[in-house]
Amino acid sequence: MSFSRRNNAKITGNGTRTMMFAHGFGCDQNMWRYVAPQFEDDFRVVTFDHVGAGGSDLSAYDFQKYGTLEGYASDIVELGHELGIDDGIFVGHSVSAMMGVLASLKAPEMFSRLVLVGPSPRYINDGDYHGGFTQQQVDELLEFLDSNHMGWSQAMAPVIMGNPEHPELSEELTNSFCKTDPEIAKHFARATFMADNRDDLDNVTVPSLILQCAEDVIAPVSVGHYLHAKLPDSKLVLMNATGHCPNLSHPKETTEAIRSFVDVE
Template identity: 70%
Template structure:
């Protein structure tokens, strides 16, 4: 298997230390275009697409393998080992925050630091834990997506992006969602929104930074605080950015926060 072709891996930059960027649901590596190039002078920058997204090899998609986030984490480990990564900085947005976290538990030697942008270990409320959605809301969300991929994308993407005063951002995310293969998008959404990685947080041994936006309907400030409280020694930075995609809406602030940490 050609791992680099499978995940459409691109490596740029002049530095020795690797920095790996992983995108969220319905997106691809293009979502890092305002952030990743800022690190090319000092780092070896690694970009890739999750299988099913962007320029990845769609024929590599396997329903069973990708029925949990572990399948995606295994891919990340394979990419890291194929590239010979050591002590890399991992930057994961949204669901890829948990994918990176799982990968770090499988192969801790690959990563030296993690930056989790808008992470959530569980989206569904559970007792005192407030994930942001009831079980019924998630079921309805997934049912809507199942019935009408395009309609779901048009309805959800602007809300997820936030920044209603900049409609072009919501439009970009909508288009990104719509480009994703509908069947894969439905399966990935189910995996994303029904996963529960809360018990994995305390196992993390790598220094971790959480970047938290306000007015994020996908991963609230309470969720960010929960992640910080559960990952030993982790730090949290509350960005001025709003919505769920600061890599698009406030890239300079994201770059500044990552640079200060690494």
């Protein structure tokens, strides 16, 4: 099976340069439906599902491989090679932002710019580093998910999404979480919330855009500032958008911030 089929990749757009959009935990490429099409006039646009999500090939899910974010980053590189991506732009939401960082280190020629939407290199507080969660909170979150996948999805989706004035967005995220195979969801959550990619940041050589949302319980503003300080060539944009999913809740602001970055040559 090709990597494109494995990851249910969709290719649209008219440009010679490629923009690849990657979704976060518990979601699929549909999360980019308001943003990715805005770039089709100028770029070849690639959206895809991580293995275990959306329309991906579930038989390709390997619990050992996907026990860390490195496995997902390897998929991105394999898909990029198959599609002939060179000098491309990677746009990653949430945990996919760090997958993009890892992919750029594995294949430096593939992406010449990284767009990191709501990124976090480490969710757990550590000394002077404030990731937003204590170890105990993460342990409890994972234990809740292990014991009650549906209940976790219904409780966490509104917190993650924010924007209570738009309950339909929380409902969409809840449904997305609930559609995910429970065992895969548990495994992906552990790989996400236990990851520590802080040491990888120093090695990134390509320009990076950090889109930091306000009132984001998953990636607080302190994390955005940390990333900006650590990534050698980065721009931090503090968005008016609230919550953790601006690609759904504030697509216009998200699109404009990305465009202003990728149009600067």
